[in-house]
Amino acid sequence: MIRSELLEILACPQCDSPRLRYNEHNSAPTLTCETCGQVYGFENGMPLLYTDNAEWAPKRREAQGWVAMWKELGIYDLSQFIPELPYIDSEPWATVARMFDAALFQLSLRGDEHVLDLGAGEGWAAQWFAHKGCHAVAIDIVPDQQLGLGRAWKRMQHFNLAFDLVIGDNERLPFQPDSFDVVFASNALHHSDYLDKLLASVYKVLRPGGRLVAVGDPLITIFQQESDATDGDREKAHGIIERRRRFHEYLIPLWQAGFRNIHFEDAATFWLKNAELYPWMDQERYAIEQNRLFGSTLTTRLLTRTMLRLPRPLAMGLLLSLRQGSLLMISGQKRG
Ligand SMILES: C[S@@+](CC[C@H](N)C(=O)[O-])C[C@H]1O[C@@H](n2cnc3c(N)ncnc32)[C@H](O)[C@@H]1O
Ligand SMILES: [Zn+2]
Numbered sequence: 001m002i003r004s005e006l007l008e009i010l011a012c013p014q015c016d017s018p019r020l021r022y023n024e025h026n027s028a029p030t031l032t033c034e035t036c037g038q039v040y041g042f043e044n045g046m047p048l049l050y051t052d053n054a055e056w057a058p059k060r061r062e063a064q065g066w067v068a069m070w071k072e073l074g075i076y077d078l079s080q081f082i083p084e085l086p087y088i089d090s091e092p093w094a095t096v097a098r099m100f101d102a103a104l105f106q107l108s109l110r111g112d113e114h115v116l117d118l119g120a121g122e123g124w125a126a127q128w129f130a131h132k133g134c135h136a137v138a139i140d141i142v143p144d145q146q147l148g149l150g151r152a153w154k155r156m157q158h159f160n161l162a163f164d165l166v167i168g169d170n171e172r173l174p175f176q177p178d179s180f181d182v183v184f185a186s187n188a189l190h191h192s193d194y195l196d197k198l199l200a201s202v203y204k205v206l207r208p209g210g211r212l213v214a215v216g217d218p219l220i221t222i223f224q225q226e227s228d229a230t231d232g233d234r235e236k237a238h239g240i241i242e243r244r245r246r247f248h249e250y251l252i253p254l255w256q257a258g259f260r261n262i263h264f265e266d267a268a269t270f271w272l273k274n275a276e277l278y279p280w281m282d283q284e285r286y287a288i289e290q291n292r293l294f295g296s297t298l299t300t301r302l303l304t305r306t307m308l309r310l311p312r313p314l315a316m317g318l319l320l321s322l323r324q325g326s327l328l329m330i331s332g333q334k335r336g
Contacts, residue, residue: 065238119188123152259332
């Protein structure tokens with residue numbers, strides 16, 4: 001079964017046509033593109049809206065990698081299902097919960113929005129949006145029955161809530177233009193090698209004035225090389241794409257994709273008022289002082305003085321370029 005709300009916004013990932021016909025064969029439903037003829041199957045009740053080609057191959061490897069890693073970590077079994085996510089008292093979820101609260105604050109939803117949960121994992125965010133009254137769609141590459149979106153069925157059952165599940169690629173979203181008011185991403189952007197493609201795809205499916213809010217992506221400073229970061233090594237060994245980007249490597253593709261009204265926030269400073277931000281930043285000079293280029297008290301003092309005189313977005317940009325890897329919230333708006 002596929003809900004009409006979902007069918008109305010789907011598009012063929014191969015040719016972008018909105019003309020997808022649902023065929024309800026008893027055992028094997030399909031979606032057929034009436035324009036290019038491509039046929040898309042279902043797995044565990046979810047439409048597989050991707051073309052199985054060279055572009056998809058790394059995503060297939062990653063999907064298998066998540067399953068293998070979860071098995072290795074002993075959290076694969078459905079008995080490990082935690083309905084309350086992300087609001088539990090242990091890490092990494094406590095941090096994810098703080099970031100999610102910040103995102104919700106930033107979004108201040110009415111409750112009737114169309115929301116896409118990008119790289120949704122087991123769909124706890126889509127569930128939250130659906131609970132609020134939104135039409136929520138979760139997309140991910142993992143169709144496994146016990147993990148990723150497969151686990152979302154259990155979530156819907158537990159909360160007696162409905163949201164839509166799609167297996168597909170964040171970089172080639174199978175939705176019609178202008179379909180969503182909000183695209184939310186938790187810990188998802190850094191699993192993409194092609195952030196430019198991903199952001200262009202998100203931009204397309206957002207309505208004019210719609211917003212992307214992404215939380216939890218890691219950040220390296222302009223002094224670091226991506227290869228220096230070792231915090232994603234276990235994932236990489238399983239074939240999972242793990243990227244570490246600098247501030248401008250997020251900012252430039254956002255701008256190029258067309259986003260405006262772009263905001264970056266540091267996890268530690270989001271809840272601070274402007275007046276509180278600057279004394280805090282003054283303290284940050286000790287962290288910046290560790291870096292060779294700014295390794296003298298004089299340059300660091302000068303830099304901090306400059307930062308304290310800049311408007312908040314510029315100061316934040318400078319701070320995020322220089323500080324040791326902290327988590328971000330990124331948001332941008334499609335031009336109206
Ligand atoms: C770190 S998990 C985060 C899951 C969830 N958003 C959360 O915060 O719990 C990253 C997710 O992105 C998914 N993912 C990676 N690459 C993707 C792609 N190209 N398209 C869609 N999902 C992707 C992975 O399968 C994984 O579930
Ligand atoms: Zn097509």
